[in-house]
Amino acid sequence: MxxxxxxxxxxxxxxxAAGVGVGRAQNSGDQQxxxxxxxxxxxxxxxAYGERSRFEKTVRAPSSQGTSSGAPLQDLNGIITPSSLHxxxxxxxxxxxxxxxxxxxxxxxxxxxxxxxxxxxxxxPSVSRIYVMECSGNGFRNKGAKTAQDAHGxxxxxxxxxxxxxxxxxxxxxxxxxxxxVAEGSDAAKMTRSVPLAKAMNDVLLAYxxxxxxxxxxxxxxxxxxxxxxxxxxxxxxxxxIKVVDQPYMTREETSKYTDLMPDGKARQFxxxxxxxxxxxxxxxxxxxxxxxxxxxxxxAWSGRGAIRKVEISVDGGRSxxxxxxxxxxxxxxxxxxxxxxxxxxxETVLQSRCTDEHGDTQPVLADxxxxxxxxxxxxxxxxxSWKISADGSVQNALV
Amino acid sequence: MRxxxxxxxxxxxxxxxxxxxxxxYGLGRAxxxxxxxxxxxxxSPDGKELPPGSGSSAxxxxxxxxxxxxxxxxxxxxxxxxxxxxxxxxxNTNKPVKTVGSYWPYATTVWDYINRAMPxxxxxxxxxxxxxxxxxxxxxxxxxxxxxxxxxxxxxxxxKMPNRNGFIGDPRPDWKSH
Numbered sequence: 408m409x410x411x412x413x414x415x416x417x418x419x420x421x422x423x424a425a426g427v428g429v430g431r432a433q434n435s436g437d438q439q440x441x442x443x444x445x446x447x448x449x450x451x452x453x454x455a456y457g458e459r460s461r462f463e464k465t466v467r468a469p470s471s472q473g474t475s476s477g478a479p480l481q482d483l484n485g486i487i488t489p490s491s492l493h494x495x496x497x498x499x500x501x502x503x504x505x506x507x508x509x510x511x512x513x514x515x516x517x518x519x520x521x522x523x524x525x526x527x528x529x530x531x532p533s534v535s536r537i538y539v540m541e542c543s544g545n546g547f548r549n550k551g552a553k554t555a556q557d558a559h560g561x562x563x564x565x566x567x568x569x570x571x572x573x574x575x576x577x578x579x580x581x582x583x584x585x586x587x588x589v590a591e592g593s594d595a596a597k598m599t600r601s602v603p604l605a606k607a608m609n610d611v612l613l614a615y616x617x618x619x620x621x622x623x624x625x626x627x628x629x630x631x632x633x634x635x636x637x638x639x640x641x642x643x644x645x646x647x648x649i650k651v652v653d654q655p656y657m658t659r660e661e662t663s664k665y666t667d668l669m670p671d672g673k674a675r676q677f678x679x680x681x682x683x684x685x686x687x688x689x690x691x692x693x694x695x696x697x698x699x700x701x702x703x704x705x706x707x708a709w710s711g712r713g714a715i716r717k718v719e720i721s722v723d724g725g726r727s728x729x730x731x732x733x734x735x736x737x738x739x740x741x742x743x744x745x746x747x748x749x750x751x752x753x754x755e756t757v758l759q760s761r762c763t764d765e766h767g768d769t770q771p772v773l774a775d776x777x778x779x780x781x782x783x784x785x786x787x788x789x790x791x792x793s794w795k796i797s798a799d800g801s802v803q804n805a806l807v
Numbered sequence: 808m809r810x811x812x813x814x815x816x817x818x819x820x821x822x823x824x825x826x827x828x829x830x831x832y833g834l835g836r837a838x839x840x841x842x843x844x845x846x847x848x849x850x851s852p853d854g855k856e857l858p859p860g861s862g863s864s865a866x867x868x869x870x871x872x873x874x875x876x877x878x879x880x881x882x883x884x885x886x887x888x889x890x891x892x893x894x895x896x897x898x899n900t901n902k903p904v905k906t907v908g909s910y911w912p913y914a915t916t917v918w919d920y921i922n923r924a925m926p927x928x929x930x931x932x933x934x935x936x937x938x939x940x941x942x943x944x945x946x947x948x949x950x951x952x953x954x955x956x957x958x959x960x961x962x963x964x965x966x967k968m969p970n971r972n973g974f975i976g977d978p979r980p981d982w983k984s985h
Contacts, residue, residue, distance in 0.1 A: 499924060512838050512846060519830060520838035527834045578830050589849050596924045599849050648846050656851050657913045659920040663905070666974065672899030674910070678977040771982035779981040783903050787979075 467492055468556055474498065475542070477560020480707065481691045486537070486734075486742035488563035490618045495625040496542045496561060498660075499595035502645055506629035509593070511613070515650035518580030525629050529615060531570040531578075536612070536635070537741045539564045539709040541681045543638035543665050546788040552804055555691040558792065562684075562709070564742035565626075567633050568616030573608045576651070585651045589658075590632050593647040600641045601655035602634060606679075610635050613646065636711030636740040637679040638787065640665060667784035675784075681711030683770050684789040685718055685745070685762035696800035699753035704731070708743045710764035715743040717763040722749055724757035724793070725772075731760070739765070751796070757805055758794045773806065850919040854964030857918065861959035862940025864947035870937050871944050874926045883907075883948050888927075892948045895969055908949025912974055914966035918942045918958075939963070 442448045467476035475496040478488055488494075495501075506525045514520035542561035552558035576588075581604070588607050592598040602611065614633040615622060622628045627644025634642045640660055655661065655677070666674040685708035690696055704722075708715045714737055719728040731745040745760070761770040773790035795805035850856050872881075879885075883892030883906075894904030903909075907917055922938045924930050933941070943958040952958070952966060 499927065499930065512842065514838050514843050514847070520843060521835045522838045522842065523835035530834050531832060574832075578832055578834070580830070591846075591849060595927075595930045597848075597930070599919075599923065650847070650849065652851065654851060654853075656849050656919075657916050658849065659916055659924075662913065662916055662974070663907075663911050663920075667977075668898060668903055668905070669975075670899065672903070672973065673975045674898075674973055675977040676974040678979065680979075682979065768980045775982040782901075 465492070467494065468560060469495075473500075475561060477556045478563045479556045480560055480562075480686065481555040481688050481694065483688070486564055486707070486736075486738075486744050487618065488565060488742075490565065490620070490623050490626070493540075493563040493565060493617075493623065493626060494542065494561045496639060497594065497596075497625070497644070498598055501624050502594045503624070504593065504629060504645060509629050509647065511630060511647060511649070513575055513579045513649045513651070515589075515652050516582040516585040517576075517651050518582060519578070521575070521579050523575075525615065528570055528575075528613060528630070531574055533568055533570050533616075534612070535566055535568040535616070537564065537566045537736075537738050538633065538635050539681075539711075539741050540633075540639050540642065541684075541709070541711070543640055543678075543681075543786045544788070546684075547785045552692070554693040554804075555686060555688050558692065558804060558806070559684075559686050561639070564709070565617050566619070567612060567614045567622075569612035569614030569633060572611040572613055572632070572649075575613065575649075576604075576608060579651070581651055584653050587652050587655050589648075589650045589652055589656045590641075590643040590646060591648040591650075592627070592643045592645040594645050598640070598643055598645075598660065599656070599658045600643055600660055601652075601658065602632075602641060604651070606634065606637075634679075636681060636713075638665065638681060638711075641679065665786055667780065667786055669784070670781035678787055679711075681709075682787055682789040683710035683712070683715070683762050683764040683768050684708070685715075685760040685770055686792050687720075687758055687760050687794055690758065690796065690802045691794055692802055692804040694802045696751060696796065696802070698800075699751050702749050702751055704747040704749050704758065704760075706731075706745055706760050708733075708745055708760070708762035709741065710762070710768070711740060712768065713765040714739040715762050716765050716767075718743070718745040719761050719763075720745075720747040720749075721759040721761075722756060725759055725791075728761070753798065755798050756796050758796060759791050761791050848919075848922065850915045850922075852913045852915055852964065854915050854960060857915070857960035857963060858935045859960065860935035860939055861957050862936050862938070862943050863957050864940070864943045864952075864954050866937075867940035867942070867944025867947075870933070870941050874929075874933070875941065878927065883945060891945055895949070898970070898973065906949070907945050908951060908969065910970050910973070912968055912971050914942070914946060914951075914963050914968055917945060918963060 465479045465482035469476040478494040511523045545561035546559045587601050612633040630646045631644040666676045668674045687706040689705045708718045718731040720731045721728050731747040734744040737743050763769040793805040795803045878888040891907045894906040894909030897904045939958045946952045
């Protein structure tokens with residue numbers, strides 16, 4: 408091959424021209440059309456940080472107050488939620504934190520109160536685990552919601568990497584008599600929750616990684632508590648402090664909020680685990696089927712108490728049920744993708760899914776939950792979701 | 808293993824069985840007493856972390872009007888954000904009103920949350936005296952303490968909230984599977 412300076416110069420300028428041209432096309436404001444035949448022009452050169460095709464438009468749906476945004480479940484494949492689409496929930500906005508200045512303090516009923524930098528923390532033995540994360544309030548009374556995202560979008564699943572909290576607690580030396588920890592964030596809410604020590608010593612992570620890179624700011628950069636299977640808000644983000652104590656501290660987020668009022672006026676407290684739940688994501692609200700014929704029904708199931716054992720599908724409004732195929736891997740406390748082949752005959756019907764977890768707990772209908780809890784509870788909402796298929800193929804939320 | 812919520816409440820009475828241990832990794836450094844003091848602001852129900860200082864309802868009314876009323880209403884009942892006053896006796900009715908007075912089980916939580924996160928757009932801007940005063944004002948508006956009562960590290964944890972015994976564990980799964 409020729410190595411003449413002129414040829415190299417020509418190649419370089421050609422690549423640069425292509426790169427600059429396509430780079431412009433990547434900007435959202437640029438409407439430059441793609442080439443008619445992409446095999447006839449060179450593509451763009453390697454980029455330092457990737458982004459999706461400009462033709463992909465699915466996004467999170469921020470709430471009007473900006474305190475949460477739902478993941479577009481109806482547009483996702485497989486079991487991993489891309490970090491950019493992972494749902495958000497925060498109580499005083501997302502803080503901007505320089506990881507070099509961030510510190511984690513462990514103190515209270517310990518022999519050796521510790522302060523760690525992020526770099527020091529990362530030197531501890533770490534693990535990576537695929538876990539679902541669901542907001543305590545996900546899905547509550549979603550009758551008005553049109554799409555899977557609007558109705559149930561405050562749930563996502565990522566691979567989380569971090570240091571088992573038990574290692575750090577042992578390093579600090581937990582004293583006899585300790586029974587809880589209090590975890591505190593460094594956001595403007597200084598979000599604080601109490602966690603039983605037994606859970607803290609079991610499977611809780613101090614997580615710094617999400618889907619292979621650093622945790623996103625919305626998820627707690629540079630460090631979050633990750634409490635597998637439990638309501639999302641207890642996994643304190645932007646974690647700066649763990650105090651080992653001998654009682655729950657009854658913070659606002661475990662008394663005034665995230666408690667459920669029963670008909671007798673008593674309120675259930677410390678409802679930690681997220682219950683088994685499933686959801687058909689295709690076809691789901693706001694989508695439209697084409698002509699009658701074959702469709703693959705697909706969706707997600709998860710349980711905060713372990714692995715999903717079974718997902719059943721009804722294509723006749725709950726009169727009959729058939730097992731869906733569970734796609735491997737079927738992991739504990741993670742999204743499980745299910746699939747079910749269906750021939751639509753073109754008539755109006757209602758599609759439903761219901762899951763059963765490894766403890767034999769099966770997702771209930773809403774009426775059963777209302778019977779057990781009355782009308783004034785709001786968290787841990789996991790009834791069977793119904794999607795109505797009209798004769799014209801349109802799909803609507805029909806939660807019953 | 809099933810981690811039933813009700814069991815966590817019971818777990819508070821258990822002692823974690825750990826013998827004295829030596830550090831394994833030797834990473835990080837010892838936390839200094841002044842660092843711990845600066846951050847140790849979460850207030851337990853027994854109030855042992857409460858700082859010195861005090862405040863009365865009359866002082867709290869002025870601070871509330873300037874810092875809180877815009878979001879929580881002139882008398883704590885009007886909103887638009889969380890209603891703070893009233894609602895006692897409604898929790899078992901068809902229209903329960905959950906407020907500091909009707910629902911919150913511990914007065915220490917009121918102090919903790921105001922000190923921690925309020926005012927929303929200027930968290931951490933109130934002094935300890937001011938937090939005691941606003942807490943006193945809210946408790947007084949709810950009829951829980953007398954108008955002239957002074958709140959401090961000793962008196963606040965002794966305040967008995969009306970809904971102190973209103974919380975129970977959770978027996979789920981509480982539905983019948985078909």
